[in-house]
Amino acid sequence: MRGIFITGTDTNVGKTTMAAGLARLLKNNGVDVGVMKPFATANKIFSNKYKSEDAALLSKAARVNDSDNEINPYFYSIPTAPSIAAKIRNQEQVRLIDAKNKLIGLANKHSYTIIEGIGGLMVPLNEKELVLDFIRLIRLPILLVASTKLGTINHILLTIKVCSLYGLKIKGIIFNGALKKPNEVERYIVDTVKSITGIEVLCIIPKLKDVSSQNVSLSMKNNIDIEKLLDVK
Numbered sequence: 001m002r003g004i005f006i007t008g009t010d011t012n013v014g015k016t017t018m019a020a021g022l023a024r025l026l027k028n029n030g031v032d033v034g035v036m037k038p039f040a041t042a043n044k045i046f047s048n049k050y051k052s053e054d055a056a057l058l059s060k061a062a063r064v065n066d067s068d069n070e071i072n073p074y075f076y077s078i079p080t081a082p083s084i085a086a087k088i089r090n091q092e093q094v095r096l097i098d099a100k101n102k103l104i105g106l107a108n109k110h111s112y113t114i115i116e117g118i119g120g121l122m123v124p125l126n127e128k129e130l131v132l133d134f135i136r137l138i139r140l141p142i143l144l145v146a147s148t149k150l151g152t153i154n155h156i157l158l159t160i161k162v163c164s165l166y167g168l169k170i171k172g173i174i175f176n177g178a179l180k181k182p183n184e185v186e187r188y189i190v191d192t193v194k195s196i197t198g199i200e201v202l203c204i205i206p207k208l209k210d211v212s213s214q215n216v217s218l219s220m221k222n223n224i225d226i227e228k229l230l231d232v233k
Helices: 015-028 053-062 082-089 096-107 131-138 152-165 184-197 213-221 226-230
Strands: 003-008 033-036 039-041 074-076 112-116 142-146 170-178 201-206
Touching: 003 015, 003 131, 015 033, 015 053, 015 112, 015 142, 015 170, 015 213, 033 053, 033 096, 039 082, 053 112, 053 213, 074 082, 096 112, 096 131, 142 152, 152 170, 152 184, 170 184, 184 201, 201 213
Parallel strands: 003 112, 003 142, 033 112, 039 074, 142 170, 170 201
Antiparallel strands: none
């Protein structure tokens, strides 16, 4: 299975837009890319076709015909961690092995798969297991999305530390929502993360007025070697 897991330092840092932009860029380069949002929560069902808005955005960006159940096997209609949402809604708790099997089935249909997480690494999926347990189960590298807001260095270092403790590989970091002309603080944030962690900052995406997958993919195209990142030949 070839792919990458996209996670963030927190919620609302742009995981979905980065995943969608990456999917669109790969698709435009002739790569048969699949997308998956294995776990999603929201305050309501998005549409008749897709339970999750994130799944709809990913599907549109990758231009795939996979079913919603393949792309998003677990959905809970309350915006909180899946373990809590399942209890409140009296629904089945996430079973990681089932989610993995769904991923394998989807990945077998495509040459590369982009999987978007929910929240950060420590979000509880059920009463005993976290997002990082799922990543460890599927054994794929991580692309970490972070903001440049106050506190981001702490969030990044904590995430990287947890990855190290669990043997998870971070392939690189994308900073999202930066100023178009980075100020001194933002430049030092990026330099500090590089020097402390030794992990490559793959791309800095500026704050966009229109965060469509097309605009994000264009920004990525101008800033990052996608083929090198994803090992797509």
